[in-house]
Amino acid sequence: MLRFRKLSPIAIAATVFVMLSCQAAFAGGRLLATGGVTELEGSEGGGIVPWAIIAGMETRDQVGGTAFYTHISLPNYDVDSAGVAVGIGERLELSYARETLSISNAITTPIVTALGLPLGVLDGSTISDDVIGAKLKIAGDAVYDQGSLMPQISIGAQHKVNTDFKQVLGVTGIPEVLGAKNASGTDFYLAMTKVFLGGAGGLNLLLNGTIRETEANQDGLLGFGCAPGACRAGSGGGGYSTQGEGSAAVFLNPNTAIGAEYRTMPNNLVSTQEDAWKDLFLAYFPNKQLAFTLAYAALGNFPGGISAAGITKEQANGLFLSGQVSFP
Amino acid sequence: MHTVRRITMVLGAALLIAVLIPCRPAAAATLYDQLGQKPGITKVLVDMVGFIVDDGRIAHYFAHADVPHLEGELVDQVCYVTGGPCTYTGKSMAAAHQGMHITEADFNALVEDLEKSMNKNEVPIPLQNRLIGLLAPLLGPVTYK
């Protein structure tokens, strides 16, 4: 993971671009920019919301796939995510991603002091999640079912394992300190995606709605559920809750889309307030194999440190950069 | 006095008309009209067929095609679906492509050749999107037959 932190995402994107721009001639079966990019958890979607679209440029009789890297730069945090997905016959998607939250010492030092731990023990802390995803298209076609309102509908699951739940340098894990109950959890979702060709004053419009059942705190980066006594009033004890997510995008031309996303969060932990995640994005598809996303992400409150009053809040707003390579 | 009033009135009326004409709803024009009616549609489709027969991905399907006949049928069909005064008298899409085993990738290749032709003929993106939107549902009847 440290490796991912040190490489600049721009350098990676540039390398990938150079590696692939000379191969742009090989033909993927799908239409340009009728698919999406890879969302943070490794599923085909927008930047933070899984869509009903299946990863890759394959058609129903082909196998395809994607690889992606995303970096979100927040004031006292960074989020990095990298992963791969396979799309089988435009029906089944299997994905793996590793998400990492890097925490600045400005946040961890007061925690170390408050807990009486050896100074510097949490310096350079990261918390990672492994995410294994599966998505199955069950009905409709987002692009070809024009002239009807029928969307493409998919169901999916994301099994997440927080690998830094309990231990950082043999002491304690930040998710556990904050009151999370479990180190792993599984999200289940239903996504509906529809492309309206010419639907926005002649421009192509994509709308997506996703309903998710989840126990995850901040996407799983702060663990799952809440331990007894650590649950926020009204969180239902930190079990599964239903969250709503939406994306809207307009293709200004076949290569460029702008859009917005919104995703509600469970807000299980009394120690740290969790808000809806939002972003405004610009996606650029130079060809069928490449996609670059530039976004402004507003991830709401993150833990800001420790004060006499408890854990303070920190607005996590920042720049979101992502690159995706698609096959075939 | 009289002349001045008259000139003012005429100028006023001209101004009013000049202002109002662009406000007439453009949506009243059919896609057929916006594409330049039959001459515009013909140019786009003839160029598209030109790109198709040069397109290594799908050219083999058209090796024995009667190109002038195909162009005529395509023009009638697109004229009709875009709201023009034509009737399509060719075969149904399912019947026309029966036994060809056209795949979804082939279909998309043809759509790309259409896009190429529309770009060549400087068809604005919104009109391109609308035409593709009308043809996209033909994926089912055309492919895997």
Ligand code: HEM
């Ligand atoms: C939007 C998609 C399509 C439309 C609107 C369309 C339309 C037509 C029409 C109107 C005809 C003539 C029917 C007749 O003669 O009565 C035709 C024939 C034919 N189409 Fe398509 N087609 C489409 C897609 C495709 C694709 C993807 C392929 C293959 C890659 C294909 C291959 C052919 C061939 C080989 C013929 C026979 C030509 C001949 O023998 O003269 N079509 N199509």
